[in-house]
Amino acid sequence: MNLFDRFFRRQPPISDRAALADFIDAQSAFLVQKGIYEYSRARAGHYAKVLFAEEGFAKSVEHSRWQAYPLGLAMVGEMVEGVLRPHAGDRRRAMLDELTAMVLSVLDRYPVPPSIGEDAWLVARDELARRIELTAGHAPKRVMDIPEPLAETYFALMPIHEKLRGRDFATTRNYLRVSLCNIHDELISRIDRPALERAFVARAAE
Template sequence: MALKALYFWRREPPVTTVAQLVAYVESRSKYVAQTTLYGYIKTRAGTRYVSLYEDPLFAKSVNIAKWEIYMTCLCDMATYATAGIARQAMARPGELEALAIHIVDSATMAEEIPAERPQGFGDIREAYAAHAHATAWNQIEPEKALFENSLSALVEWAPIADELKIRDVEIVKNSMRHKWKKVREQFSGALDGESVLADWRSQDGQEPESGAG
């Protein structure tokens, strides 16, 4: 099953609610994952790009890669978005931890289980919850470093021969860095951290009993 359709890439209204934040993170993660994966394959395949998809094994490999790269992009973007809340609003670490987990949980639970990932996304949610709990949300690392996992996932999962990947690593990573840079620029202008935090606080029982400090 294909990922849900990408939102049209345009200037969005301010992100002021938790639901809007989840939708923003989801749509931008899918955009980055799909455009960089398909762009890399098309560049390497050249004129064979369309005919490659006639091979069922190749098509399956692309679909597997699509989901794995998207999941990593989603987790990276969830961390970045939550760090944005921390910069704009006086949020407690436990609130930020719970919000980050909520973003990933909501986005993954909204997806039907794809044939390429029959185990579902429970492992993603579990791993991200552990990551969120271990994160010092008020001492977050530089923005660019937050996206290193998705850069590595693109190289790892793209169905390209290893001997070619070795030569392509920096070019491929830079293509994704460029996409993320645009996402960060748009998000910084769209996010209303105070409003999102207020909306989050209005939802009962969202903060864990303790969080990373």
């Protein structure tokens, strides 16, 4: 199944590590792809169908969304960490290590995108691990503030020439904020916290 088709599937309640990993995967893909598609369509206007039908632009979109996917994982991963942390107690360090490993394992589900290349993909992987680790150094952020450090990087990946982007950064940043808040609400509504905490604690104790 294609990475960016996963979010169309209904997922079961999030009660174990596998379900949480699937949630992180699907929501990260949804977050970055939806923004890229909607922004590109908005900028193209009436010519959107023509633009998306062009092979060159389709390749640019594919390149953009794979570049953006690790950013989506970083944002969703930090959001999940903020949900789990208050209940981690003295196992916080072990749970953060487990979450970092989980997020990286999600990225590793997919082969290196040919348009990115192995070296750049490994750099993105290392940066993803670093960003999840950085969450240990500060109190959990408000969900709407999590995209702030990555919003400009994400906006720069849009497959639209920078001269045609206009003053659209604020709109894209607000999209990330609202979307991540919606993802957070879905996580809260689906999570089986006691079961998930037991799964993390058991894994951390191994």
